[in-house]
Amino acid sequence: MNYPTQPYPSQPPKKKRVWPWFVIPAIILLCGFGGCATILANSDKAAESFQEGAEAGFRGAASEGSDIAPAGSAVRDGKFEFQVTKVEQGEAAVSWNSLVDREAQGVYVLVHVTVTNISDQAQYYFGQNQTLIDEQGREFTNDSIAESYVKDPGAGVGEINPGLKFDTVLVFDVPADAVPTAIEFHDSAFSGGVQVALQ
Template sequence: MTDPNQPNPGQQPYPNQPYPQQPYPPQQPAKKRKIWPWFVIGIPVLLFGGCTVAMVSAVDSQEETTVSSGSGGDAPAVNSGPDFPGKLAKDTSALAGDTITRDNLAYTVTPLEQGSSIIGDYMCSNVTIKNVGDKQNDFNGYIDWKLQDANGAIRDATYAPDHELLNSGQLAPGGQATGSVCFDAREGAAPGTYVVLFQDTFSLTSDRVAWINTI
């Protein structure tokens, strides 16, 4: 027999109640494309491209290095100039008092002079830099200069209280700057060869120019 209290198959057990609502699955937020990997990759590419352009510009802008003596007249540096202890393959040298011209800047460096003050002994050369090109050019009066002493030690430039030191800045075409570059000589100046060295710190080339002094 069929129990009258049992619902018929397919009949809602409780006809007065609605069917239970099925929960919908939550919507997943749309995934955003990560842009940081492209940013990380793109920056080095741009920097590399900029450096490449700078290197090409530096190579294209280099002029032939010339040397002129006190008697005047520029001429290409013969065999990169006279030898000195520690001279490197790409160095260009001249005697103290001569002018070396490179990249449209003419550098004249006088022979070293010894001096002393309350802070110690030093050696100084007077430097004149002239812009012989037709464009504005930079110069530096401190970090670009060094001295190789008679023992082969290379010293940084230093302060000398009674000298007007060579400053840093820019030169208009035809303009010039003059000042001293000085080096520590607290142990005195033993007889021998002293070389005033110039190397452009911000240049892509490692070439140096040098002025030879014999004391």
């Protein structure tokens, strides 16, 4: 049996849902605002952390500055004890035997020191390991050549036996306007060092 073929009626196309044109920008804006709010909140936390860190660093620097021993104190670094006994400032030249002078580029500062070996074995002392510090925070190395002019040549380097001490002079060539405030002593080039005030 043949049935008449009739085309099925086509269904009307479904209507596509159209979003209002302002919805997508609004969503983006809200997300952006939320992101900005999160960034701002994190920024505030970062700023607080930075401020706390800066304050801690400042307190640390202040405490380090207070580690300078008072003038005249006997201080220790490694196997040596150091004590400043006298400071001479403003010397234009130095001389050991009054025949040959060594002139400063600026002026000389002479720091008289007693060095004691506090260990149980012999230890070499080197004047070159010591540093002068002025009120501007500038650091000056010992002028070993000038040092040889104020005492026997080679007296700036020596081996000290346990329990013994000797007197020496450190000579620093500094600008005429420098105001020495401290000296940093080391028992070797690799030691931590200790500072003592000169005033």
